[in-house]
Amino acid sequence: MDTSIRASGPVRQVMLRRGRDLIPGAAMARGPVETRAVDSVALLARDYPGLTLDPQVTVGERVVAGQAICRDRHHAEIVLTSPVAGTVAHVLRGRRRRLETLVISVEEDGAAQPALTFDHGSAASEAQALRDLLLQSGAWAGFRARPFGRVPDPQARPAAILVSATETSPWGADPVAVLAGQLDRFQRGLAALPRLTGGPVYLCQPPAADFADPAPGLVVVEVSGPHPSGQPGPQIHHLHPATPEHPVWQIGYQEVLAIGHLLETGRVSGQRMVSLSGPDLAEPRLVRAPLGAELADLTRGLREDGDPRPLSGSILDGRDQDYLGRHDLQVTLPGPATKGAPLPPLWQRLLARLPRPAPGSAALLPMETFESVFPFDILPVPLMRALAVGDVESAERLGCLELLEEDMALLSWHCVSGSDYGALLRRMLDRLAEEAGT
Amino acid sequence: MSLSDTPLPRISRPWDAHRVTLALCLALVLPLLAAGLSRGAALLPPLLLALALTLAWQAVFARLRQRAMSWDGIESALVFALLVPAGVPLWQQGLALSFGLVMGALIFGARGRGFLSPAVVGLSFLLITFPGIGPLDLGGPVALAALPAGAGLIWLGLLSWRVVAGFGLGAALLALLLAGPAALAQGLTSPALMLGLVFLIGDPVAGASTRLGRWTYGLLGGALAALFALSAEATLGTMPLQAMVSAALLASIFAPLLDQLAIWQNLRHRNRRHKHG
Numbered sequence: 001m002d003t004s005i006r007a008s009g010p011v012r013q014v015m016l017r018r019g020r021d022l023i024p025g026a027a028m029a030r031g032p033v034e035t036r037a038v039d040s041v042a043l044l045a046r047d048y049p050g051l052t053l054d055p056q057v058t059v060g061e062r063v064v065a066g067q068a069i070c071r072d073r074h075h076a077e078i079v080l081t082s083p084v085a086g087t088v089a090h091v092l093r094g095r096r097r098r099l100e101t102l103v104i105s106v107e108e109d110g111a112a113q114p115a116l117t118f119d120h121g122s123a124a125s126e127a128q129a130l131r132d133l134l135l136q137s138g139a140w141a142g143f144r145a146r147p148f149g150r151v152p153d154p155q156a157r158p159a160a161i162l163v164s165a166t167e168t169s170p171w172g173a174d175p176v177a178v179l180a181g182q183l184d185r186f187q188r189g190l191a192a193l194p195r196l197t198g199g200p201v202y203l204c205q206p207p208a209a210d211f212a213d214p215a216p217g218l219v220v221v222e223v224s225g226p227h228p229s230g231q232p233g234p235q236i237h238h239l240h241p242a243t244p245e246h247p248v249w250q251i252g253y254q255e256v257l258a259i260g261h262l263l264e265t266g267r268v269s270g271q272r273m274v275s276l277s278g279p280d281l282a283e284p285r286l287v288r289a290p291l292g293a294e295l296a297d298l299t300r301g302l303r304e305d306g307d308p309r310p311l312s313g314s315i316l317d318g319r320d321q322d323y324l325g326r327h328d329l330q331v332t333l334p335g336p337a338t339k340g341a342p343l344p345p346l347w348q349r350l351l352a353r354l355p356r357p358a359p360g361s362a363a364l365l366p367m368e369t370f371e372s373v374f375p376f377d378i379l380p381v382p383l384m385r386a387l388a389v390g391d392v393e394s395a396e397r398l399g400c401l402e403l404l405e406e407d408m409a410l411l412s413w414h415c416v417s418g419s420d421y422g423a424l425l426r427r428m429l430d431r432l433a434e435e436a437g438t
Numbered sequence: 439m440s441l442s443d444t445p446l447p448r449i450s451r452p453w454d455a456h457r458v459t460l461a462l463c464l465a466l467v468l469p470l471l472a473a474g475l476s477r478g479a480a481l482l483p484p485l486l487l488a489l490a491l492t493l494a495w496q497a498v499f500a501r502l503r504q505r506a507m508s509w510d511g512i513e514s515a516l517v518f519a520l521l522v523p524a525g526v527p528l529w530q531q532g533l534a535l536s537f538g539l540v541m542g543a544l545i546f547g548a549r550g551r552g553f554l555s556p557a558v559v560g561l562s563f564l565l566i567t568f569p570g571i572g573p574l575d576l577g578g579p580v581a582l583a584a585l586p587a588g589a590g591l592i593w594l595g596l597l598s599w600r601v602v603a604g605f606g607l608g609a610a611l612l613a614l615l616l617a618g619p620a621a622l623a624q625g626l627t628s629p630a631l632m633l634g635l636v637f638l639i640g641d642p643v644a645g646a647s648t649r650l651g652r653w654t655y656g657l658l659g660g661a662l663a664a665l666f667a668l669s670a671e672a673t674l675g676t677m678p679l680q681a682m683v684s685a686a687l688l689a690s691i692f693a694p695l696l697d698q699l700a701i702w703q704n705l706r707h708r709n710r711r712h713k714h715g
């Protein structure tokens with residue numbers, strides 16, 4: 001098997017051999033931390049698949065940080081809150097009047113505005129009070145449940161929770177640098193998680209990091225290997241496979257940090273530390289930015305008018321959108337010509353002269369590489385075929401319920417056909433979730 | 439306000455259909471040169487006919503389907519022209535290649551949408567329909583030229599080393615069992631065996647698409663090739679073209695089943711993990 005899991009002392013070690021670092025030697029963003037002024041932030045409904053959101057505010061209304069700005073139509077307990085103080089500038093609705101985008105213009109001295117304070121006294125001891133606090137403050141939406149990748153049901157108890165404090169995307173933000181000086185806050189948030197589940201909480205950290213000590217209910221795992229070993233997908237797959245009967249929740253380390261902040265102060269932390277990087281930037285920068293920050297503001301002065309638009313996410317699976325996605329800890333400025341590095345230069349120069357075929361004109365070509373970049377015990381080519389033809393039964397049987405869009409990025413990158421298997425998987429998961437009635 | 443989506447990664451992809459075709463054609467350069475040395479100008483008419491026919495058929499189907507023209511048939515045409523023995527009338531070659539291209543790939547849509555290699559289908563048609571076709575008249579140098587081509591394709595990931603290893607194992611085991619070590623001799627210098635392995639059995643479109651499937655597909659192809667060769671009273675060194683083409687055809691037909699076995703094995707494995715997980 002291409003994975004070795006061994007327990008050495010109390011910290012477990014997982015080494016994933018399959019995968020590929022597309023830009024070998026790409027540095028991580030380690031600071032110093034810059035703060036960039038942002039004029040507007042947005043809440044994007046596409047970051048919360050499965051929720052049907054209704055706005056709780058109207059255009060022109062002033063909001064403070066922590067105020068509920070929208071609510072799920074089916075689970076009224078699930079709300080999303082404003083990360084900043086400002087004024088609601090835009091409300092964009094989509095199909096069946098559900099909210100798609102809600103834009104807030106940030107007040108200039110927003111940091112000085114009073115933020116909403118939640119009653120956090122009893123959350124430290126009572127499980128239900130903790131749930132209520134997370135739900136009221138919007139921190140609940142930081143969890144994603146596998147299968148399906150949705151915000152979990154308010155009353156659900158997962159089989160396990162996995163905190164991913166690892167980063168393997170090129171030029172990603174280094175969790176060690178982000179958590180430096182805030183470890184007690186992070187550990188406070190981490191210590192609360194076991195009360196949400198009957199099973200273990202896994203903390204995945206880079207080798208040699210020391211984010212927390214193993215404790216009852218907390219399993220600390222050192223994960224190493226090429227990308228995507230730093231993503232929660234392969235980690236959950238190897239530590240605690242998710243099934244419909246035994247769902248596993250995943251949460252990012254900065255969300256846990258925000259929960260720690262909430263439990264300490266009673267206020268939401270709408271700030272994240274993201275990496276601002278790109279092939280043309282000499283060095284990735286570590287930037288403090290509010291959730292949903294407008295990318296144009298974040299990258300002001302770093303790009304010229306003709307340059308490609310910044311991506312929310314990594315160069316591999318980042319999306320071209322106007323605002324930072326909820327789960328993205330990276331903004332990439334794609335240069336005019338970003339090259340992967342799997343082939344030698346002569347070969348590449350030769351190939352660069354060829355015209356590109358029309359996307360979708362070719363079929364999948366089953367190459368060996370698919371297995372070697374896919375660190376799951378799931379057969380990639382049969383799964384890609386099932387996704388491409390929309391064969392729900394086969395896809396489910398082959399294990400698509402363990403996966404989310406981001407896990408398919410390397411397969412899409414390597415496939416001759418140019419298909420976006422992440423988008424195909426999302427469609428498939430939404431269909432399966434509908435059938436399962438969640 | 440726009441929230442446009444660009445699904446494709448912004449990092450350049452290593453492969454697309456044109457690049458695959460180009461890589462396969464480059465791999466064919468050395469064997470073609472070696473064949474040119476042994477056959478001389480006699481190689482040219484079949485080669486030109488095959489190329490012209492392929493482009494014509496692809497243009498026809500591109501027009502019928504209103505799709506962009508694809509070029510992947512060029513590789514099939516080159517392989518076909520390389521493996522047809524000298525002396526076969528051109529009209530027979532053209533008919534066989536047309537059958538292979540249309541029934542092997544084009545009616546399914548494009549390369550990769552069918553399950554057979556067009557060159558294998560064309561060669562099978564030729565050998566079945568027109569009996570009495572002589573042995574492949576290429577020498578050892580052509581077989582040796584397939585070595586660097588195969589190595590390059592393995593390095594690029596277009597040829598599976600598992601298929602090659604499985605084939606070698608299957609052929610050697612069967613030859614040893616049925617005829618003893620003598621039958622193994624000089625397998626590496628048999629042009630039908632080497633070219634057939636790299637360009638017919640090794641065609642990723644026709645083969646299995648899982649790791650276990652590739653092993654069993656290679657084993658099956660090798661065992662069948664050795665069996666057919668030995669039953670024609672030949673050895674691996676004098677592998678008849680007929681044996682190789684039939685082995686490639688049968689192995690391709692069984693490839694989806696072999697993949698299915700790999701899928702069942704994976705399911706059993708994963709179910710066990712879920713129970714204990």
